[in-house]
Amino acid sequence: MADFSLTQKRALxxxxxxxxxxxxxxALAEAGADVICASSRAGGCDETVAKIAALGTVKAAQLHADLSDMLAVQALADDALALWGGVDILVNNGGTIFRSPATEYPLEAWQNVLQVNLDASFLLCQQLGKSMIEQGSGKIINIASMLSYSGGITVPAYTASKHAIAGLTKALANEWGAKGLQVNAxxxxxxxxxNTQALQDDAQRSSEICARIPAGRWGETDDLKGAVVFLASAASQYINGHVLAVDGGFLAR
Known part of the structure; x- marks a missing residue:
């Protein structure tokens, strides 16, 4: 279907x-996009780039940046824009988590989680958003969380960052919607x-989680592929400021 095609689109x-x-x-590559894969270290995306290259139909490249270092994040934005002359799709997925009771939560850990999950996402939205505004179109997809809706346990910084991501998504949609951009999450x-290995390894907690999910199982990463292609494509042209839960029905319980 043409509305879901990402042919000739450039993604980060x-x-x-x-x-x-x-x-x-x-998923973006399978839909036709050329994809810049970013990670925290040089060569970190070798496997992802190889899998995209194996499709034989699109281009793949990789960059790296420490998302807790705003100078490195700015350089990542600059390099991504320069690589293929612009970016049409930004997916802010990079993140981190730290678990500790709130009474013992180290300030350094709090600051690092907020920098990686929120500050870096905002800076990439801002810098790539400027370019998208100039070209009159663009898709920004932020990765939120179930903890954009609830508080969680022993993850106060992660929860705060993911609540903020949901709010940032709506704020940018308000500012940029009339300029041809859609900002969703x-x-x-x-x-x-x-990131969820600790929960998976906790038999009681894992059982409790699955009992609340109507689908009756943990999600797999491939379960998210349709959502990202939809929000990156022309099929979602009138969707803006929305947080799309891909949760097996967890929030419905």
Whole structure:
């Protein structure tokens, strides 16, 4: 279907070395986009780039940046824009989490989580958004969380950052909607990734989570592929400021 095609579109996906980010990058490529895969270290996206290259139909490249370093994030934005003459799709997926009771939560850990999850996302939105405004079109997709809706346990910084991502998505949609940009977010449910490994390994907590999910299972990273292609494509042209939960029905319980 033509409205879902991403042919000749240029995308940047952060946190694309594995897990959700890798699945999102591959999904965009499968839909026809050329994809810049970004991670925190040089060569971190070798596997993702190889999988995209194996499709044989689109281009893939990789960049790296420490998302807690705003100078590095600015350089990432500049390099991404220069690589193929612009970016049409930005997926802010890169993130981190730190678990500790709130009474013992280190300030340094709090600041790092907010810098990586929120500050870097805002700076990339701002810098690539300027270019998108100039070209009169663009799609920004921020990765939110189930903890954009609830508080969680022992993850106060992550929860604060993901609530903020939902708010930032709406704020930017308000400012940029009339300029041809759509800014939306995906809130993954409980997906099997490194970030949720501690929960998966806790038999009681994992059982409680699955009991609340109407689908009756943990999500897989591929479960998010349709959502990112939809929000990156012309099919979502009249959707703006929306947080799309891909959660197996978790929020409906």
């Amino acid at each position: 996906v952060t946190g694309a070395s594995r897990g959700i980010g890798q699945a999102l990058a591959i 995906i809130a993954p449910g409980y997906i099997r990734t490194d």
